[in-house]
Amino acid sequence: MKKSFLFQQSYVSVKQMVEVGQITKIFAVAEAMRQRVEERQVYEPLKGYSVAILFYQPSTRTFSSFSAAARRLGAYVTAIHGMQSLSSVSKGESLEDTIRTICQTTAADVIVLRHPDDASSERAAAVAAVPVINAGSGVAEHPTQALLDLYAIYQHQKRLDRLQVAMVGDLLYGRTIKSLAALLGLYKKNSLSLVAPEALRAPTAWLGSLPKSMSVQEYDDWEGVLPEVDVLYMTRVQKEWFEQAGRLAEYEQMKHKYVLTRHLTEQMKPSAMVMHPLPRVGEILPEVDSDPRAYYFKQMRLGLYIRMALLEMIMKP
Amino acid sequence: MKKSFLFQQSYVSVKQMVEVGQITKIFAVAEAMRQRVEERQVYEPLKGYSVAILFYQPSTRTFSSFSAAARRLGAYVTAIHGMQSLSSVSKGESLEDTIRTICQTTAADVIVLRHPDDASSERAAAVAAVPVINAGSGVAEHPTQALLDLYAIYQHQKRLDRLQVAMVGDLLYGRTIKSLAALLGLYKKNSLSLVAPEALRAPTAWLGSLPKSMSVQEYDDWEGVLPEVDVLYMTRVQKEWFEQAGRLAEYEQMKHKYVLTRHLTEQMKPSAMVMHPLPRVGEILPEVDSDPRAYYFKQMRLGLYIRMALLEMIMKP
Amino acid sequence: MKKSFLFQQSYVSVKQMVEVGQITKIFAVAEAMRQRVEERQVYEPLKGYSVAILFYQPSTRTFSSFSAAARRLGAYVTAIHGMQSLSSVSKGESLEDTIRTICQTTAADVIVLRHPDDASSERAAAVAAVPVINAGSGVAEHPTQALLDLYAIYQHQKRLDRLQVAMVGDLLYGRTIKSLAALLGLYKKNSLSLVAPEALRAPTAWLGSLPKSMSVQEYDDWEGVLPEVDVLYMTRVQKEWFEQAGRLAEYEQMKHKYVLTRHLTEQMKPSAMVMHPLPRVGEILPEVDSDPRAYYFKQMRLGLYIRMALLEMIMKP
Numbered sequence: 001m002k003k004s005f006l007f008q009q010s011y012v013s014v015k016q017m018v019e020v021g022q023i024t025k026i027f028a029v030a031e032a033m034r035q036r037v038e039e040r041q042v043y044e045p046l047k048g049y050s051v052a053i054l055f056y057q058p059s060t061r062t063f064s065s066f067s068a069a070a071r072r073l074g075a076y077v078t079a080i081h082g083m084q085s086l087s088s089v090s091k092g093e094s095l096e097d098t099i100r101t102i103c104q105t106t107a108a109d110v111i112v113l114r115h116p117d118d119a120s121s122e123r124a125a126a127v128a129a130v131p132v133i134n135a136g137s138g139v140a141e142h143p144t145q146a147l148l149d150l151y152a153i154y155q156h157q158k159r160l161d162r163l164q165v166a167m168v169g170d171l172l173y174g175r176t177i178k179s180l181a182a183l184l185g186l187y188k189k190n191s192l193s194l195v196a197p198e199a200l201r202a203p204t205a206w207l208g209s210l211p212k213s214m215s216v217q218e219y220d221d222w223e224g225v226l227p228e229v230d231v232l233y234m235t236r237v238q239k240e241w242f243e244q245a246g247r248l249a250e251y252e253q254m255k256h257k258y259v260l261t262r263h264l265t266e267q268m269k270p271s272a273m274v275m276h277p278l279p280r281v282g283e284i285l286p287e288v289d290s291d292p293r294a295y296y297f298k299q300m301r302l303g304l305y306i307r308m309a310l311l312e313m314i315m316k317p
Numbered sequence: 318m319k320k321s322f323l324f325q326q327s328y329v330s331v332k333q334m335v336e337v338g339q340i341t342k343i344f345a346v347a348e349a350m351r352q353r354v355e356e357r358q359v360y361e362p363l364k365g366y367s368v369a370i371l372f373y374q375p376s377t378r379t380f381s382s383f384s385a386a387a388r389r390l391g392a393y394v395t396a397i398h399g400m401q402s403l404s405s406v407s408k409g410e411s412l413e414d415t416i417r418t419i420c421q422t423t424a425a426d427v428i429v430l431r432h433p434d435d436a437s438s439e440r441a442a443a444v445a446a447v448p449v450i451n452a453g454s455g456v457a458e459h460p461t462q463a464l465l466d467l468y469a470i471y472q473h474q475k476r477l478d479r480l481q482v483a484m485v486g487d488l489l490y491g492r493t494i495k496s497l498a499a500l501l502g503l504y505k506k507n508s509l510s511l512v513a514p515e516a517l518r519a520p521t522a523w524l525g526s527l528p529k530s531m532s533v534q535e536y537d538d539w540e541g542v543l544p545e546v547d548v549l550y551m552t553r554v555q556k557e558w559f560e561q562a563g564r565l566a567e568y569e570q571m572k573h574k575y576v577l578t579r580h581l582t583e584q585m586k587p588s589a590m591v592m593h594p595l596p597r598v599g600e601i602l603p604e605v606d607s608d609p610r611a612y613y614f615k616q617m618r619l620g621l622y623i624r625m626a627l628l629e630m631i632m633k634p
Numbered sequence: 635m636k637k638s639f640l641f642q643q644s645y646v647s648v649k650q651m652v653e654v655g656q657i658t659k660i661f662a663v664a665e666a667m668r669q670r671v672e673e674r675q676v677y678e679p680l681k682g683y684s685v686a687i688l689f690y691q692p693s694t695r696t697f698s699s700f701s702a703a704a705r706r707l708g709a710y711v712t713a714i715h716g717m718q719s720l721s722s723v724s725k726g727e728s729l730e731d732t733i734r735t736i737c738q739t740t741a742a743d744v745i746v747l748r749h750p751d752d753a754s755s756e757r758a759a760a761v762a763a764v765p766v767i768n769a770g771s772g773v774a775e776h777p778t779q780a781l782l783d784l785y786a787i788y789q790h791q792k793r794l795d796r797l798q799v800a801m802v803g804d805l806l807y808g809r810t811i812k813s814l815a816a817l818l819g820l821y822k823k824n825s826l827s828l829v830a831p832e833a834l835r836a837p838t839a840w841l842g843s844l845p846k847s848m849s850v851q852e853y854d855d856w857e858g859v860l861p862e863v864d865v866l867y868m869t870r871v872q873k874e875w876f877e878q879a880g881r882l883a884e885y886e887q888m889k890h891k892y893v894l895t896r897h898l899t900e901q902m903k904p905s906a907m908v909m910h911p912l913p914r915v916g917e918i919l920p921e922v923d924s925d926p927r928a929y930y931f932k933q934m935r936l937g938l939y940i941r942m943a944l945l946e947m948i949m950k951p
Contacts, residue, residue, distance in 0.1 A: 037424050040365040048674040050702060058403045060415065061422045064395045068367060068423035071393040076705040078698050081403070086692045086715070091873070093913035096920075098694065101912060104934035105695045106702035107671050239408070278418055279410035286413075300421035354741050357682040375720045377732065378739045381712045385684060385740035388710040398720070556725070595735060596727035603730075617738035 006313040010132040012121035014143045014179045020160075020186055027151055029309035030302070037072065037304065044074025049315050052108040053079040054098075055135070056115040061278065061300060062135050062145070066112050069307035078106045099124045099132075109315055113137075131314050139175050144310065145277060146179030148303040153231055155302065156273045156295060160184070166193040166225050168258050169235035169283060171202040176277045177235060178206060185211035193229065195222045197254045200237065222258055226267050234260060234276040234283050234296075260284045265291050275299055323630040327449040329438035331460045331496045337477075337503055344468055346626035347619070354389065354621065361391025366632050369425040370396040371415075372452070373432040378595065378617060379452050379462070383429050386624035395423045416441045416449075426632055430454075448631050456492050461627065462594060463496030465620040470548055472619065473590045473612060477501070483510040483542050485575050486552035486600060488519040493594045494552060495523060502528035510546065512536045514571045517554065539575055543584050551577060551593040551600050551613075577601045582608050592616055640947040644766040646755035648777045648813045654794075654820055661785055663943035664936070671706065671938065678708025683949050686742040687713040688732075689769070690749040695912065695934060696769050696779070700746050703941035712740045733758045733766075743949055747771075765948050773809050778944065779911060780813030782937040787865055789936065790907045790929055794818070800827040800859050802892050803869035803917060805836040810911045811869060812840060819845035827863065829856045831888045834871065856892055860901050868894060868910040868917050868930075894918045899925050909933055 005022055017023055036043045051070040055063050059081065067079045080086065083098075093101075095115065102108060111132045113124050118138035125132040136142045154160055165184060167177045171194055184190045192214055194202050201218065210216060219225055226232070242251035260274065265288050268274075276284060276296040288294050322339055334340055353360045368387040372380050376398065384396045397403065400415075410418075412432065419425060428449045430441050435455035442449040453459045471477055482501060484494045488511055501507045509531055511519050518535065527533060536542055543549070559568035577591065582605050585591075593601060593613040605611050639656055651657055670677045685704040689697050693715065701713045714720065717732075727735075729749065736742060745766045747758050752772035759766040770776045788794055799818060801811045805828055818824045826848055828836050835852065844850060853859055860866070876885035894908065899922050902908075910918060910930040922928050 042365045048676045050706070052698070058407060060397070060400070060403045061418050063403075064369070064397065064419055065422040067395050068393060071395075072367070072424075076702060078701050078705075080694070080698065080715075081397075082399075082716075083694070086694045086697075090692060091870070091913050092915040097913060100931050101695050101934055102698055104931055105699040105938060107706075107935065107938055236408070279408050279414060281409040297417050297421055300418055301424065303422060304424055359682045377714070377717070377720045378735050380720075381686070381714065381736055382739040384712050385710060388712075389684070389741075398714075399716075553725070596725050596731060598726040614734050614738055617735055618741065620739060621741055 003317045004313040010125040012134040014146050014182045030305040033305040033308040047074035049075045049109045051075045051077050052102050052106045053112040054083050055081040056083045065303045096127045142175045145176050148306045149180045150183050151302045152299040161187040162189045163230045165231040166229045167233045168195040170200045170237045171196040172200045173241045174235045185214045191215035193217050193225045195219045232274045262287045320634045321630040327442040329451040331463050331499045347622040350622040350625040364391035366392045366426045368392045368394050369419050369423045370429040371400050372398040373400045382620045413444045416445050459492045465623045466497045467500050468619045469616040478504040479506045480547045482548040483546045484550045485512040487517045487554045488513040489517045490558045491552045502531050508532035510534050510542045512539045549591045579604045637951045638947040644759040646768040648780050648816045664939040667939040667942040681708035683709045683743045685709045685711050686736050686740045687746040688717050689715040690717045699937045730761045733762050776809045782940045783814045784817050785936045786933040795821040796823045797864045799865040800863045801867045802829040804834045804871045805830040806834045807875045808869045819848045825849035827851050827859045829853045866908045896921045
């Protein structure tokens with residue numbers, strides 16, 4: 001049997017995806033998972049395997065998605081949210097020691113980690129005896145979200161090249177859009193419209209890291225962009241960053257600079273799709289939910305299939 | 318196969334129980350569950366199904382009861398308490414968005430919800446793609462508790478009509494007794510004695526909504542009531558309501574107005590039963606626990622069977 | 635079939651281990667568990683059984699270890715950490731009522747309890763309809779940790795008698811070392827070196843309770859001890875106790891009185907082993923981790939096997 005390229009590997013960064021073929025394989029496995037879930041097949045290849053899910057930051061969607069994915073595959077699951085307030089951490093234990101410990105106490109075959117430190121997944125992978133999956137690390141990466149976002153685009157548009165993609169909102173702190181843009185760069189002739197207020201523009205260094213093959217334009221205003229796009233990727237302006245910086249007044253000014261209404265949606269192509277990593281806090285009005293272009297809730301479901309695929313590919317040859 | 322009347326239906330209110338036959342069916346399924354649990358049979362009809370349990374208010378008994386019920390039936394369970402402090406909620410996500418999201422991230426086949434808003438279950442059911450079970454909504458409803466309470470009465474008294482039932486304590490804020498009284502009203506010739514201090518009397522509007530066929534009496538004092546009753550349903554005066562209203566002094570005065578002692582219990586009929594939704598904080602002295610009329614711990618167990626029955630009836634035709 | 639001596643028994647104290655044969659049996663079952671886990675065998679003798687895990691104190695390792703152990707054996711698991719902040723407890727429910735309730739709501743076949751009260755496990759066992767396992771009670775006992783520590787010594791040293799064991803650090807509040815010393819006293823010719831700062835010396839009453847057959851020496855300094863020992867059991871000076879007593883300055887002075895470096899480790903016998911219940915906060919430098927004598931992470935894994943053994947022996951004849 002040919003081993004999956006992910007077999008016994010950590011998945012900590014989208015940078016590990018270096019060719020389109022890798023992604024195609026993950027999508028094929030995810031597609032098989034989708035079918036099994038929809039038909040309510042009992043498919044438990046991870047029976048006998050153990051998955052530890054450790055969240056140091058609050059989360060409902062990624063946490064419940066990973067928990068459900070691992071359980072559906074038959075794994076023994078130890079899922080803990082609120083790690084930051086649990087014993088060993090509050091007693092001053094290092095992340096490295098906690099990871100090594102949980103590997104042992106649960107006989108884990110894989111560790112799923114969300115942590116506020118940008119380098120947390122790399123640190124964990126360096127000491128863990130088993131693969132680590134990054135479920136969100138600081139402002140740096142959210143590589144499973146990027147895969148599910150790409151999978152959503154593929155499901156709706158039936159292609160991943162020659163796409164007009166607009167990313168809107170907080171392009172400075174948002175980790176989702178950075179990871180997704182990197183993946184889009186693997187495909188041909190995609191073009192990116194980055195729409196953000198001055199204070200939340202994408203970092204210059206990051207812009208420089210994007211593949212030259214992808215055309216990139218920056219905008220302050222989105223009216224000219226909407227009618228052109230195949231994919232409109234909305235993001236929330238994250239109050240928490242402004243709070244930390246004592247700049248709440250600025251937040252209030254910017255939070256609703258881009259609000260998608262039904263009226264605006266109607267200016268978009270019929271084949272376009274509206275995405276959002278959620279939660280939203282006003283960027284997309286509920287009146288848009290029933291529009292056929294609204295894809296943000298369907299998008300969530302695809303995360304389950306992608307995570308099932310990753311868990312299986314990492315644990316089974 | 319005839320479909321259960323609950324199949325693919327939400328269960329958000331006792332008002333959905335409109336005829337005795339519905340309850341009889343639920344009890345029959347619960348009885349089968351009881352037997353399986355007692356014999357430790359492995360019975361997993363929900364294998365391949367997914368249950369999401371979301372609690373926005375603290376709870377041990379209802380939370381652990383639903384979790385155990387779903388797991389015993391073989392379902393994949395995502396059970397989260399402390400939802401109110403998790404990511405999307407603290408970031409300002411609406412209940413509706415959270416429900417839609419969890420449906421997707423876990424591919425849930427049913428959502429079990431506890432939430433402080435009286436209308437929460439209806440709101441959730443309106444947007445969820447799958448049935449919602451109300452595990453307690455504000456001060457309004459606790460419809461699975463009402464079923465288990467009724468089931469407890471049936472187990473002990475072998476009938477649900479011609480019963481003298483006394484409800485004692487907090488009849489103003491208590492949601493349990495309201496739901497139970499509504500169900501008792503479906504049966505013939507039951508009579509209700511409502512015993513409460515002036516400040517915690519049952520709301521007039523609610524009294525008016527009770528079926529005319531049920532005789533209802535209000536009392537401030539319970540001494541005359543105790544020797545007559547078949548069912549004594551005790552409740553806790555809920556400190557939290559008085560705290561919110563800045564009326565703690567009143568609470569202190571009332572909290573132990575009705576304290577069941579062994580001496581008082583002995584004035585009751587031998588066939589009577591003492592119930593309590595628990596937790597108790599002094600309303601029933603531990604010395605009563607060994608009395609054969611004490612039913613409050615047994616009562617808890619029946620909740621497991623009732624919830625197993627509901628989960629199966631809602632998910633399986 | 636001969637019943638296990640633990641069958642349907644609570645395990646609340648190491649004092650229940652009164653002869654070497656009992657421990658030998660537990661280790662034999664643990665050894666079988668180790669093999670199954672390492673070979674990823676699906677072995678689920680507790681299918682149909684229910685385990686309730688209730689933690690009233692923060693913990694990552696013991697909590698995740700017990701959860702994983704019960705799940706691997708196929709049990710239905712209800713695992714709740716943060717019990718102290720959940721409903722019934724914050725409403726003033728007694729531990730006894732909570733235990734009786736959870737027995738009923740989950741139809742538990744065993745209760746696993748961690749609680750700050752020294753007598754908590756005995757209190758729980760007195761009212762529970764099913765066996766209780768003590769997962770840590772106040773400063774008094776941690777009897778499953780003691781078994782796993784002893785098992786670790788046996789794995790590495792291949793014997794449990796004629797051992798030179800040094801216990802270092804906080805011998806006043808540490809519950810782990812007390813439980814382990816009691817078990818070591820069941821075997822012949824062990825000798826104990828107790829190394830602690832003046833303020834954290836082992837309590838005199840406890841010293842008096844140790845079997846006379848075991849030679850016991852107290853030290854303030856460990857340099858002469860290190861070259862002699864077969865087992866070096868390090869512990870953390872627990873900041874939390876000093877905080878409660880308003881004596882943080884003392885803590886700062888003592889916390890790093892004994893710091894194991896690579897240099898010091900090299901003075902130990904090649905066959906010696908370094909243990910620590912973890913978390914560590916500086917008592918063992920990370921540079922020691924790669925030394926073959928470092929046993930503290932391997933030690934953790936053995937807890938999984940010991941807890942699997944206990945759960946099976948208690949629930950299955």
